[in-house]
Amino acid sequence: MIFTLSTFPAQFLTTKTTIDYFPQNPKSLILKQCKNIKDLKQVHAHLIKTRLLHRAAVAEPLLESAALLLPEPTIDYALSIFYKLDNPDASAYNIMIRGFTKKQSPEKSIFWFKQMIEHLVCPDEFTFSGALKACSKLRALREGEQIHAHIVKLIGRFGYTEFVENALVYMYASCDRVDLARQVFDEMPERSSMAWNSLFSGYVRCDYWQEVVDLFREMLKSGVGFDEVTLISVLTACGRLGELELGEWIYDYVVVNRLVGNNSLITSLVDMYSKCGRVDTARRLFDNMSLRDVVAWSAMISGYSHSGRCKEALAFFRDMQNANVEPNEITMVSMLSSCAVLGALQTGKWVHSYIKKKNLKLTVSLGTSLVDFYAKCGCVDRAIEVFKGMPFKNVLSWTALIQGLASNGQGKKALKFYNLMIQEDIKPNDVTFIGVLSACNHAGLVEQGQGYFISMTRDFGIQPRIEHYGCMVDILARAGLIENTYEFIKNMPIKPNTIIWRTLLASCRVYKHVELAEEALKHVIRLEPAHSGDYILLSNLYASTGRLEDAVTLRNEMKRLGIKKSPGYSYIELDGIVHEFSAEDKVHPQSREVYKAIEKMMERIKPVGYVPDSGQARLEAEEDDKEASVSHHSEKLAMAFGLIRTSPGTTIRISKNLRICVDCHNAAKIVSKVYGREIVIRDRNRFHHFREGLCSCNDFW
Incomplete structure (x- = not known):
């Protein structure tokens, strides 16, 4: 609006707003009626002409309007006003500090705080809170600690106020020093919900999920009222910890207090239920939401992925696209995770292309997910390419690549990257060493594996977990040192689990060590109900060593105990669609064509050495049906489907939820030779x- 002021030039006259006189203290006029920069400049001109600008009570409202209150504050104009002030006081500096923080220039806010101290202007509580807020945005711990020191020096003059204490808690929490934030928090005589929320925020930022839950229970006991911001932090922690009971308590609170219209809160509930394995409950909440933003969609996709319902995650993502909701980084990470599980290479490549097209920043999380995805699809060259292109890498990024290379049979290359990691001064963690030991395992490097096992504790202070001992068992057993392996297991400082004994059992099958295989199976059965695979391993060992009666007896024992083979599923992606096959599957819409392709495939591979292993047939199959049963395993159905649906020379990629059987392994080797195809099968253990x-596994898996 335009002001009519008696002292303004004629060209500023207007009939829209008439002010009879300019007040001696024009603060309310400036703060309330200056709606844009043009209004502000007119008032500024009048104040210069009347020399009122020299009065702090007049100049500071003008400064506040320019720096903070206008719809589009102009910090440069505010600076021009500030520099004309004769002796700016703390209030003027406070406005500039807040203004720069608001304009997303918190580093300049800290500069102005330093200028203020150098010009001997004594800060007040608003100065400190403003400067600490700037430190929080920058996560500038050193500067925040220096400001805290100033506060301590001046405590005698004005004492701590809740305003300043809240800012300190938030600053330390934002800088990931939740220990110091908690110390300030605990020393506060009174704590508002803002202080509690600041501490919650810090715990969430540092992934201290148990501390969030414990703090909330403490908050409930103290009787301090909580708000939606509190509940969102607590729900996030409940999801990470699987604290379903507390999460449902919060849900009941939301319903009783009629907060179901709060989309952010409902989205947090969706995320909580998803991560606690209650995906269908999460979906019902999602479907009832009036507005579904990218966070809500991403929470559902993450929930499906987290619960192993990866095909549904991919389908839900297509629904998200149809709803014209732009995905974010979290969506992309969840999608890549689902694609990695399913071996959905084409869909994952589309996600990668989308990331490039939208110029999404290749963060550590997103880059690591891409590395993991390509490695789990058997594309190690692409995994390395993405890794090298990442602007920032952390220990998780290096670990993902090392594990990916190891599981793809490139153990020596994995160790090369481990050495590069050490050269880059990236400290490995316990998961890194699982990858390193796996690399030694697949490369047959026994002595190096033993050296790395010792290095864990000696050089990095990492105590071996059961997984590391499992890797060492695999290293020794794979090298044929079966007796040494058994001695190693007996001398382990922690109790061997079923995985340890199963590893020994699998090795005994390869090296035909019946006695220790029987011992291993006894331990497996004692520790947990044995799976069909445990019995089948020993049964196959009996058969391969001529003990056919023992093999039959063991199979009959399985029948008596009601042990059935776990259903196996194989997945193959073509044209962006993931196809699922199970043994003797007749559900697939193209099953007729697939079975014809199986017959042709068998006709071509039998003359060059393939002999069906009837021992791998389903137990209840009649003798005449055993060969047909073996030829209709899910891996072979997926292979046949790949052969008829892809052009010659194309790589066929299959994912299997269980360990690939010996017969399918033998068939895949011969199919790769006869058809001139590369076939990549990822089973439960490796590529x-x-x-x-x-085969890259050298027939040992």
């Missing part, structure tokens, strides 16, 4: 790259 009749 098998079949080329020219050979």
